[in-house]
Amino acid sequence: DRLRPRLRLHYPPPLSETNSWKTKTPTKKTAKKTPRKKKNQMIVIASSQNHKIPSSCDSRLPALLDVCLHSLLALSFVSDYIRTLLEFTYLRFPLERASKLPLNRRMIRDIPHNCGDLLLHQPGVCLLRETRRGVFNPSVSPDKLKHKDFHLVFIFSPDCPPLGLESLRVDDSQMQASSYQRMGLGPHRGRLNIQSGIEDGDLYDGAWCADYKDQHQWLEVDALHLTLFTGVILQGRNSIWSWDWVHTYKVQLSNDSVNWEPCMNGTEEAIFEGNQNPETPILGLLPVPTVARFIRINPQTWYFNGTICLRAEILGCRVHERELGSKDALDFRHHNYKEMRKLMKSVTEECPDITHVYTIGKSYMGLKLYVMVISDNPSKHELGEPEFRYVAGMHGNEALGRELVLNLMQYLCKEYKKGNQRVVRLVTETRIHLLPSMNPDGYEEAYVKGSELAGWADGRYSFEGIDLNHNFPDLNNIMWDAQETAADTSKVSNHYIPIPEYYTKEDAMVAPETRAVISWMQDIPFVLSANLHGGELVVTYPFDCTRDWAPQEDTPTADNAFFRWLATVYASTNLVMANPDRRMCHYEDFQAHNNIINGGAWHTVPGMNDFSYMHTNCFEVTVELSCDKFPHASELPVEWENNKESLLVYMEQIHRGIKGVIKDKMTKKGIADAVIKVEDHDHDIRSAADGDYWRLLNPGEYKVIVWAEGYFPSVRHCRVGMEPRPTICDFTLTKTPIQRLKEIRAKGGKIPQDLQLRLRALRLRKLRATTKVINRRRESQREQQEQRRRARSIGARRSQGGDGIRG
Secondary structure (H helix, E strand, O other): OOOOOOOOOOOOOOOOHHHOOOOOOOOHHHHHHOOOOOOOEEEEEEEOOOOOOOHHHHOOHHHHHHHHHHHHHOOOOOOHHHHHHHHHHHHHOOEEEEEEEEOOHHHHHOOOOOOOOOOOOOOOEEEEEOEOOEOOOOOOOHHHOOHHHEEEEEEOOOOOOEOOOOOOOOOHHHEEEOOOOOHHHOHHHOEOOOOOOOOOOOOOOEOEEOOOOOOOOOEEEEEEEEEEEEEEEEEOOEOOOOOOOEEEEEEEEEOOOOOOEEOEEOOEEOOEEOOOOOOOOEEEEEEEEEEEEEEEEEEEEEOOOOOOEEEEEEEEEEOOOOOOOOOOOOOOOOOOHHHHHHHHHHHHHHOOOOEEEEEEEEOOOOOEEEEEEEOOOOOOOOOOOOEEEEEEOOOOOOOHHHHHHHHHHHHHHHHHHHOOHHHHHHHHHOEEEEEOOOOHHHHHHHHHHOOOOOOOOOOOOOOOOOOHHHOOOOOHHHHHHHHHHOOOHHHOOOOOOOOOHHHHOOOOOOOHHHHHHHHHHHHOOEEEEEEEEOOOOEEEEOOOOOHHHOOOOOOOOOOHHHHHHHHHHHHHHOOOOOOOOOOOOOOOOHHHHOOEEEHHHHOOOOOHHHHHHHHOOOEEEEEEOOOOOOOOHHHHHHHHHHHHHHHHHHHHHHHOOEEEEEEEOOOOOEOOOOEEEEOOOOOOEEOOOOOEEEEOOOOEEEEEEEEOOOEOOEEEEEEEOOOOOOEEOOEEEOEOHHHHHHHHHHHOOOOOHHHHHHHHHHHHHHHHHHHHHHHHHHHHHHHHHHHHHHHHHHHHHHHHHHHHHHO
């Protein structure tokens, strides 16, 4: 929507009875009374995809459109080719806005009526004229139409999506260039927002760069189909070593890649403004949208101290082919903060029994962090039901995760109402929390610029300039340092590591969004989570932070096998990641790792995944959803289909492993904060407030030990099968006599006789044990004294013997 030309748009006045549109020929009296419009004036109705028709126009525009479209398609000089295009444009781009603009005779003259014309200078122009003979006379040739005859002109100005250079829908084979410096700077690297490798001169550099510095260099894109080209977006070279960008350029179009027509601006060849820095995307709209198959970008001037290098995206609509979408009737568009609230409200109204919306805090600018819960009892935690969460929008410009979470809300609601057994089982057995926007301030910044113009980093950070993924406390090195200095590493806590004191101070650089999410994690006993990002196609798993802050080092957790399973579940069911023929996004080939990787082996960061694992019971992975951080709205249906199965099957993994309730033997109440340890797994978890717990595990036999303060430990052997459901392992703990005595004394009660006998027996056992220890210690001391006495005696004898010999 924000890529269309900026027109001054205002709505035409209401049609009066004397100025109404009629399909019947008026009588002569009516025609004489009809007020005539001023010369050189017409009403223009332009299209826009993301704005609603004002209520004042609802009753008028559909009728006008019907008359206009019917009249235009009835013209004898409109060829089948143009008629197909007009029908396509009409169906794809609804009427949205209106304006009064001066009548341009060139618009009339350039309406094509020859099937052989290459360029469609004014697509979707509908001319309605009012004459004394009637509202419209299709028999009149456009060459004979007079200036004063025109009363109303409809213009369908398409909001065309990108062809897909950034999202990789355009294959490398569709891109050619006049020349290039080396393979790493070839035409296939001329994609918007593509990122370069660290080393300059490798195979994965950050742009297409021509081998020569002259005005005859070009980058060519083959759309494969007749396409209505509307604009070009240009960017400079991504590199930490070089500064290269194009200042101005021309555009050429062709149907056969042999004969080229320049893009004209009136009678002169159009010159488009390019970049002034390497990263900011600049949109250049064609003066007249044009139909062709091939398009070339021809640089004219460039940075004086650099060379011809560019990254690009092409905007265009296919003429004859419709885009494949999704069968699910969901709201596929980008939602700003206000629209997101409306959508969440509509879902709760549609499914009030299984949805509940709450907030966990506010952003720096005061935007609320909304969460939707979907479950059969959404407003509270149910005993034994695991808690799941999806978090999206940590980086505001990575918008795909936000829209997928909103789509998931709608999908679960609709499918639950339809009785989809898979969804019904998921909703009734799981409490699902969906946070679509962790960084709403950043998203609003990116949303204003639009999907293709936000660049690689605009909106990534919070309003304060904080990267929220780097804003969590480093608990990894706290644990590792404690293990290195401890005499017995088994005594060092491997879970529930407390937040360091420096992080809790008022002047600590901690974003309000991060504080809200940490508090949320502490309040709800989450079991499984995924953090949705964008810009790559890979699933990463903890640890994300490396020991000693090494730049890249595989740093596995105690649950490395299960984390790899979780990552594989998502990656193997994602339609794009699972495609063996897909192209790498930037410069790293994650297919060599089956599209999963340890976070530390990629790049080190003490992020939310590690914090979730070290500070709570929750297992979390990061999903990089797409090469394009902010895909165009037209690509959202396809992206939903790519990720729908992955989103569902990942949630189902919460029901693997063991679960149960830890109760007090006497009171039968749940025991909170009981420690659950799995033998040979150096990572423990704790029970929730009601005593229930969930331990994610792969299939196998496990020895599980449970203990709590004031209770004797309990041991069970639990078997996890291959079935996608948890094994129930309940535990009953018995209080120690000392704990019972403390509780009774605290209440001022009388100590029962059985407890007195147990305490007496316990003290006797302790006395006997301490007596044995003391006796062993005394015996050891006596033996040591005897050995020292003997050693002194032997030494004295040897000394005397030596003196006799010398004498």
